[in-house]
Structures are given as C-alpha cells and as structure tokens.
Amino acid sequence: MDDCVLLAHGSGGKLSHDLLRDEIISVFGNPLLERMDDSAVLDIQGRIAFTTDSYVVTPIFFPGGNIGKIAMCGTINDLAVCGARPLYISVSLVIEEGLSIADLRVILRSMREVVDATGVSVVTGDTKVVNRGCADKLFINTSGLGIIPSGVNMTGVEVGDKVLVSGTLGDHSIAVMSKREGLEFDSPIESDCAPLNRLVASMLQASSQIHCMRDPTRGGLASTLNEIAQQARVGIRIEEDQIPVHEGVRAACELLGFDPLHMANEGKLIAFVAASEAERVLSKMRGHVFGSNAAIIGDVVKDHKGQVVMRTSLGSSRIVDMPVGDILPRIC
Amino acid sequence: MDDCVLLAHGSGGKLSHDLLRDEIISVFGNPLLERMDDSAVLDIQGRIAFTTDSYVVTPIFFPGGNIGKIAMCGTINDLAVCGARPLYISVSLVIEEGLSIADLRVILRSMREVVDATGVSVVTGDTKVVNRGCADKLFINTSGLGIIPSGVNMTGVEVGDKVLVSGTLGDHSIAVMSKREGLEFDSPIESDCAPLNRLVASMLQASSQIHCMRDPTRGGLASTLNEIAQQARVGIRIEEDQIPVHEGVRAACELLGFDPLHMANEGKLIAFVAASEAERVLSKMRGHVFGSNAAIIGDVVKDHKGQVVMRTSLGSSRIVDMPVGDILPRIC
Numbered sequence: 001m002d003d004c005v006l007l008a009h010g011s012g013g014k015l016s017h018d019l020l021r022d023e024i025i026s027v028f029g030n031p032l033l034e035r036m037d038d039s040a041v042l043d044i045q046g047r048i049a050f051t052t053d054s055y056v057v058t059p060i061f062f063p064g065g066n067i068g069k070i071a072m073c074g075t076i077n078d079l080a081v082c083g084a085r086p087l088y089i090s091v092s093l094v095i096e097e098g099l100s101i102a103d104l105r106v107i108l109r110s111m112r113e114v115v116d117a118t119g120v121s122v123v124t125g126d127t128k129v130v131n132r133g134c135a136d137k138l139f140i141n142t143s144g145l146g147i148i149p150s151g152v153n154m155t156g157v158e159v160g161d162k163v164l165v166s167g168t169l170g171d172h173s174i175a176v177m178s179k180r181e182g183l184e185f186d187s188p189i190e191s192d193c194a195p196l197n198r199l200v201a202s203m204l205q206a207s208s209q210i211h212c213m214r215d216p217t218r219g220g221l222a223s224t225l226n227e228i229a230q231q232a233r234v235g236i237r238i239e240e241d242q243i244p245v246h247e248g249v250r251a252a253c254e255l256l257g258f259d260p261l262h263m264a265n266e267g268k269l270i271a272f273v274a275a276s277e278a279e280r281v282l283s284k285m286r287g288h289v290f291g292s293n294a295a296i297i298g299d300v301v302k303d304h305k306g307q308v309v310m311r312t313s314l315g316s317s318r319i320v321d322m323p324v325g326d327i328l329p330r331i332c
Numbered sequence: 333m334d335d336c337v338l339l340a341h342g343s344g345g346k347l348s349h350d351l352l353r354d355e356i357i358s359v360f361g362n363p364l365l366e367r368m369d370d371s372a373v374l375d376i377q378g379r380i381a382f383t384t385d386s387y388v389v390t391p392i393f394f395p396g397g398n399i400g401k402i403a404m405c406g407t408i409n410d411l412a413v414c415g416a417r418p419l420y421i422s423v424s425l426v427i428e429e430g431l432s433i434a435d436l437r438v439i440l441r442s443m444r445e446v447v448d449a450t451g452v453s454v455v456t457g458d459t460k461v462v463n464r465g466c467a468d469k470l471f472i473n474t475s476g477l478g479i480i481p482s483g484v485n486m487t488g489v490e491v492g493d494k495v496l497v498s499g500t501l502g503d504h505s506i507a508v509m510s511k512r513e514g515l516e517f518d519s520p521i522e523s524d525c526a527p528l529n530r531l532v533a534s535m536l537q538a539s540s541q542i543h544c545m546r547d548p549t550r551g552g553l554a555s556t557l558n559e560i561a562q563q564a565r566v567g568i569r570i571e572e573d574q575i576p577v578h579e580g581v582r583a584a585c586e587l588l589g590f591d592p593l594h595m596a597n598e599g600k601l602i603a604f605v606a607a608s609e610a611e612r613v614l615s616k617m618r619g620h621v622f623g624s625n626a627a628i629i630g631d632v633v634k635d636h637k638g639q640v641v642m643r644t645s646l647g648s649s650r651i652v653d654m655p656v657g658d659i660l661p662r663i664c
Contacts, residue, residue, distance in 0.1 A: 010662075012550025012596070013655035017559075036559070038410040038546065039383035041480065044376065051371035052422035052475055053458045058466075078370040090384035092473050094426070126385045130662055134390075134468040141424050143384050143475035148373065214370065218344025227349075227368070264344070323345035330342075330462055 005099045010129030020127065023101065027108045028091070028115065028122035040123035042088055044147055049084035051075055052143040058330045060107065060137050062179040064171075064190030068107035070266055070332055071140040072114035073195045074217065080200040081213040081269055083154050084146030086118060092126040092141040099137055107138065118195045120144070152204055157212045157232045161300040162278035164271045166199065166285055167192065167293040169221055170249040170263030173331050178252070189248045194267030199288045206284040209274035216270055217332055219323055222261040224270055225308045226322045236308045238298030238320070261310075262323040264331045272300065337431045342461030352459065355433065359440045360423070360447065360454035372455035374420055376479055381416035383407055384475040390662045392439065392469050394511040396503075396522030400439035402598055402664060403472040404446035405527045406549065412532040413545040413601055415486050416478030418450060424458040424473040431469050439470065450527045452476070484536055489544045489564045493632040494610035496603045498531065498617055499524065499625040501553055502581040502595030505663050510584070521580045526599030531620045538616040541606035548602055549664055551655055554593040556602055557640045558654045568640045570630030570652070593642075594655040596663045604632065 008015045025033055032040045053074050060067040072089065079086040091111065095104070115122060175191040177183070196215070203210060212232075216224040221243070229236045245253075245260045253260050267290060273281045278296055285291030298310075308320040340347045357365055364372045385406050392399040404421065411418040423443065427436070447454060507523040509515070528547070535542060544564075548556040553575070561568045577585075577592045585592050599622060605613045610628055617623030630642075640652040 007661045008657040010550075011655060011657060012552075012555050013594075013657065014653075015657065016551070017654070036563075037414060039381035039414040039416065039476075039478070041414060041416075042380045042382055043378075044380055046375075046377075048374045048376055048380075048477075049371035050374055050420060050422065050477060051456055052424045052473065054424040054426050054460050054471075054473055056426055056460045056462050056466075082369060082371040082373060084371065084373075088382060090382065090475055092384045092386040092475075094386050094388055094471055124383055128386050128388045128662075130388050130468060133465065134388075134662075135471075136462060136466040139386075139426055139467075139471065141384065141386055141473035141475075143382075143422055143424075143473075144371075145380075145382060145477070146371070218342075219348070220344075223344050231368075262345075321346075322349070323343060325340040325343060325345065325347065329339045330460075330466075 003101055005095045005097060005101065005129055007097050007129050007131060010127065023104060024108060027112050030121050032121065032123040047148040049079050049082045049146045049148055051078040054139060054141040055332055056139050056330050057176060057332050058136055059179055062191055063175045063188055065193040066107050066110055067138055067140055068111040069114060070193050071142045072111045073193050073266060074332060075142040075144040076118055076120060076195045076197055077215045079144050079146035080197040081215050083152040083204060084148045086120045086144055086146040086197050088123045088145040089120050090124045090143045091122050094135055094139040095129045096135040096137050097129055097132045114195055118197050154210060154212050157228060157234060157272040157300050159234055159300050159302045160275055161211055161272040162275050162296050163236060163238060163298040164273055164278065164282060165295055165297050166269045166291045168244045168246045169265055170253065170260040171246060172266040173263035173328050174249045174252045176331050177328055185248050185252060187248050192265055192267035194290050196267065196269055196290055199290045202284055202288055203281055207273065207277040207281050209277040210271055210281065212272040214270050216265050216268060218264050220262040220264055222320050223322045229308055230306045233305050235301040235304040236298060237301050238310045240310050240312045242295050242297045244293045244295050261320060266332060335433055337427045337429060337433065337461055339429050339461050339463060342459065355436060356440060359444050362453050364453065364455040379480040381411050381414045381478045381480055383410040386471060386473040387664055388471050388662050389508060389664050390468055391511055394523055395507045395520055397525035398439050398442055399470055399472055400443040401446060402525050403474045404443045405525050405598060406664065407474040407476040408450055408452060408527045408529055409547045411476050411478035412529040413547050415484040415536060416480045418452045418476055418478040418529050420455045420477040421452050422456045422475045423454050426467055426471040427461045428467040428469050429461055429464045446527055450529050486542060486544050489560060489566060489604040489632050491566055491632050491634045492607055493543055493604040494607050494628050495568060495570060495630040496605055496610065496614055497627055497629050498601045498623045500576045500578045501597055502585065502592040503578060504598040505595035505660050506581045506584045508663050509660055517580050517584060519580050524597055524599035526622050528599065528601055528622055531622045534616055534620055535613055539605065539609040539613050541609040542603055542613065544604040546602050548597050548600060550596050552594045552596055554652050555654045561640055562638045565637050567633040567636040568630060569633050570642045572642050572644045574627050574629045576625045576627050593652060598664060
C-alpha cells in the first residue's frame with residue numbers, strides 16, 4: 001500500500017479493491033460486510049429508526065476525537081435519542097487525493113473502537129477519491145439503522161415535563177475551535193464526542209415517562225429547545241444557573257463572545273421527563289460515565305408557546321433564540 | 333432566500349432551517365420527513381436491503397442527468413439488483429459555499445422526479461456547508477432501504493448460467509467525460525442514468541431462476557464480472573460481438589484509447605440466469621424501456637476459475653482484467 005491515497009484508489013478497479021480489503025473491510029470485518037454486495041441484507045422485525053449524517057469537521061483530528069469517532073458517535077446518538085437500539089451502520093468516505101494512509105488508519109481504528117464499545121456492525125459502505133483541492137482531506141457519511149424495542153414509546157413533550165441535560169455544554173465546539181485556531185487554554189478542553197446508546201438504554205429502563213430525547217449538536221441547546229418548543233407548541237423555561245458548563249468552556253466563550261447555548265455537542269442529550277420521574281431518571285444518568293454531570297435545567301410550560309425563556313444568573317429573564325448565521329462552521 | 337448557499341446555511345441555526353424548509357423538505361415533502369426528527373421511524377417486516385453511496389461526479393450537470401439524478405438512481409439500483417423493492421432513501425448534501433440556489437433547485441427537482449417515477453420516499457437527511465475551495469460544488473450521499481419480497485432468493489451464480497446485460501455499455505462515462513473535456517461527437521452521447529427497480533421487478537416476476545444481479549458502475553463490466561468470478565470461484569466467458577455498445581461510445585473509446593468494458597454505467601444491470609430461462613428473461617427485459625437493448629453476452633463455465641475470458645470479434649480469446657488505476661476519475 002502506498003503512503004497516500006491516490007485518485008486510482010477510487011477507480012473501482014484493482015487499487016480500489018486493495019484499499020477496501022486491506023484498510024477498510026479488515027478493520028470492520030464481519031460476514032455481512034465481507035460479502036461486498038451492493039447492499040447488505042438484514043433481518044429486522046419491528047419499528048426501525050433510520051438516520052444519516054455527513055461529517056465535514058475540520059481539523060480531522062482534535063482533542064478528544066477525530067472525524068471518524070464523531071461520524072460513528074453522531075449517527076449512533078441520532079438513533080439512540082429516538083429510543084432505538086443502534087444495530088447497523090454504513091460508512092461512506094469521500095477522500096481527498098493525498099490523505100495519508102496512516103491518518104486514514106487512525107481514523108478507521110477510532111471508528112472500530114466505537115463499534116466495539118456499542119455493539120453496532122458496519123455492514124455496507126462506499127469509498128470515493130476526489131482530486132487535490134476538491135475536498136478537505138476527508139468527509140465521512142454514516143447512515144444507521146436501529147430497532148425500537150416494543151416497550152419504548154416517546155409520546156412527545158408535555159406541559160409540566162422537566163428538561164434534563166446529560167452533562168456540560170459546548171465542550172466539542174470549543175475543543176475543535178481551539179485546535180483549529182491554535183488557541184491554548186490553561187486546562188485543555190476535550191470534545192465530549194461519545195456514544196450515548198447505553199446511557200439511553202439505562203434511562204429507558206429506569207422510566208417509561210421519558211417523553212422525548214434529542215442530541216443538541218449543531219446549533220447547540222438553543223436550536224434544539226427552540227425546535228421542540230415550536231414543534232410541540234409549548235413554552236420552555238430554563239435556569240441559567242442549572243446549566244452545566246465547564247469552567248474552561250465558559251471562559252473561552254466569554255473571551256470570544258460566544259454563547260455556550262449555541263455551541264455544538266457530540267456526546268450530550270436532552271430529555272423531557274414527567275416531573276414525577278425526573279429525579280429517578282437524573283440519578284440513573286449520573287450513575288453512567290457519559291451522564292455524570294447530568295442536571296435538571298428547566299421545565300415545559302404552557303406560556304410563551306414556541307419560545308425558550310431563560311432565567312439568568314442575575315434573576316432577569318431573556319428569550320433564547322436560535323443562532324442566526326454560522327459562528328463556528330464545520331464543527332461536525 | 334439568497335442567490336447562493338452561504339456558510340451560515342450549514343450552521344444548524346435559523347438559516348439552516350430556512351434552507352431545509354424552503355428548498356429541501358418542500359421538494360421531498362412527506363409526513364415522515366416533515367417531522368424533522370433525528371431519525372425516521374419506519375415499520376418494515378422481513379428481509380431488508382441496506383446500501384449507501386456518495387456521489388462526487390464532476391461536472392454536476394452532464395448530458396442525460398445531473399448529480400442528483402445519479403444519486404437517486406444509483407442507490408435505488410443497488411437495492412434493486414439485490415432483489416429488493418426500494419422504499420426509503422436518505423439524502424445528505426455536502427455543499428460548497430457559493431453553489432447557486434438555482435442549481436441546487438434543479439438538482440433537487442431531478443431527485444424528486446426519480447422519487448415520483450420509482451415510488452420511494454426520502455425520509456431523512458442532512459445538509460452541511462463547507463468553505464469555498466473545500467469541496468467541489470456539491471457531493472451527495474444517499475443511503476437506501478428496501479424490502480426483499482419473500483419469494484425472491486438469488487442463490488448465486490452457477491456453472492451453465494447465461495450472462496445477460498440490460499443494454500449498451502459506457503454511455504455514462506463517455507457522456508460525463510465529453511462534457512468535462514469539452515469534446516463534441518457527431519451524435520451527442522447521453523448518460524444512461526436511470527432507475528432500474530421496475531425492470532428488475534418484471535424480471536423477477538418472469539423467472540425464479542435469476543441467480544444473481546449486479547449494476548456495473550465504477551470499473552464497468554470488467555470489474556463487476558471479475559468480482560463475481562472471484563467470489564463464486566467460477567469462470568466467465570463473454571463474446572465481444574454480443575456486447576451492446578453504442579456506435580458513438582465505441583468511436584469515442586477508440587479515439588481516446590479506452591475500453592468500453594471499463595466504462596461506468598448508471599442505468600444498466602447484469603443478470604446471471606439459468607440457461608433454460610435466459611431467453612424468457614431476455615424477452616421480458618427487451619419489453620422494458622430501460623432494457624430495450626438487452627443481450628445475452630456469455631455464460632458461466634467451470635474452466636479458468638476466477639477469470640473472465642472474452643472471445644474477440646476476430647475469433648481470438650483474451651483475459652478481461654479489472655482496470656488498474658483510474659482512467660476516468662469522479663464519474664459517479
């Protein structure tokens with residue numbers, strides 16, 4: 001194998017097959033993938049969740065992860081927050097000619113680690129190579145399939161629900177940006193990039209009164225809560241004091257003029273839970289490695305429908321809008 | 333809406349939502365997609381085919397199609413040749429900042445036309461925007477789910493099977509390349525880009541003895557037949573005289589030193605059929621708009637296992653290898 005990916009690796013000819021066999025299928029190896037058919041044939045019964053995401057994060061390596069880890073975690077999390085048990089993942093690579101095979105190996109290896117940690121299988125894929133200057137090192141699309149267990153039925157948010165968040169906000173955005181811009185902080189900030197399927201499974205086991213879950217990625221908590229407030233025609237009230245934010249992220253945001261509520265997360269979820277069960281779910285979350293900083297940050301109200309209102313640390317109230325424009329492009 | 337896609341359209345904030353609602357969801361509109369959840373929840377029972385492909389073709393518009401039409405047809409065809417009825421498609425866009433909204437509309441409209449012609453639904457998606465110079469106008473990933481009807485069981489190629497091809501080879505590659513390089517031919521060559529699900533359905537209805545199907549995309553007929561010969565440990569013998577190639581494609585290949593067997597196709601399939609049923613399947617194919625030039629081009633033999641041998645027009649025999657290297661990058 002050469003040191004770099006060449007255009008010919010995308011030809012569909014012999015070099016394509018060598019790259020596939022030696023670098024990709026060998027990493028994800030399982031009988032379904034090894035058939036190398038045009039489609040994977042799967043036996044699934046029941047309600048199926050289906051999701052897709054393309055990942056274009058730059059730089060492709062950052063504190064706490066890389067584009068491969070995000071691509072696996074992000075799609076697993078999209079399935080998990082729908083209540084699905086993630087089962088099958090597709091991996092489609094768009095590689096810029098010249099990417100080092102060594103970097104590709106590290107990225108695929110990270111993806112494999114997520115496979116091992118979560119129990120999903122990579123069952124189908126695709127690899128394209130484009131000329132130098134026509135992409136930025138590597139883009140990854142992952143699509144995923146999961147099965148929603150018959151007992152799981154998230155019926156949508158209700159007035160009175162508590163709003164829970166599984167941990168600190170903004171770590172991913174600040175980690176990527178600090179690497180990209182060469183910023184240094186006293187305590188380095190790592191991406192929170194993590195697969196949440198096991199956390200979700202334990203939450204669903206603890207309570208049947210989880211009405212809705214989401215992962216606040218691009219656009220951050222602010223976008224996710226606004227989407228839900230608008231879709232469900234409810235108001236959401238949150239308490240600034242209760243929202244967990246790492247000291248370093250808070251400092252970086254203040255320095256740079258960013259709002260932690262607008263920052264993308266890659267290993268966090270938001271849950272809407274009936275008030276009577278909120279403490280029980282919270283305690284279950286805190287017992288999990290990816291939920292140790294979980295908190296109840298607000299509730300669903302019948303006032304100010306379609307809006308998110310935050311009581312600030314100073315005691316005043318302000319409307320939390322979706323971010324307008326792109327303050328941090330290519331964060332995922 | 334602005335005239336061009338801006339970085340802010342990928343932010344996850346208000347502009348992202350506007351682009352999604354006004355330009356994408358409005359085109360593919362259906363209740364599953366309109367929920368805008370992280371995953372689509374589907375009810376499917378049985379054997380499911382799952383496939384993915386990223387499309388990076390350049391230029392994004394070419395005679396006979398565009399990147400959107402290919403992205404829909406390619407994934408539908410990958411499902412169809414596995415015997416599956418295509419049902420659900422995901423669409424993930426990676427857009428280079430500056431792509432005109434007008435071009436995006438034409439491309440999405442083409443995708444919608446394939447949706448209408450095939451009966452699939454676009455149920456989930458993703459849109460990313462990258463800075464100018466970090467992608468090449470537009471890349472599209474589509475993943476697809478289909479259901480394999482209970483009667484369908486393609487058991488793999490057998491010695492004695494006839495090899496059928498659904499029409500002329502090489503049209504897509506030559507159409508894209510002529511546009512890319514500004515070549516002009518006496519009779520313009522159009523891409524064969526087309527959805528084959530209905531052709532496949534009629535073939536499967538005509539015979540239960542179709543042992544294997546493939547679509548010869550990247551790497552062309554040569555790659556596909558070599559893959560099958562190696563996987564099934566059989567020999568494949570084809571007759572050059574029987575292989576349908578448009579006169580214009582043949583002339584272009586001769587002029588440019590290309591082999592039509594190495595050229596990608598986007599609306600063709602190869603089928604391996606028991607000899608006793610081959611004529612019946614052929615006649616069914618010829619009755620379909622996308623199979624009118626179908627032909628029996630060879631058979632499966634027990635000699636020269638793992639190899640494809642062609643009897644040439646001159647009566648000699650030569651081994652047909654996979655293409656080595658990339659003669660025509662970014663054709664799909």
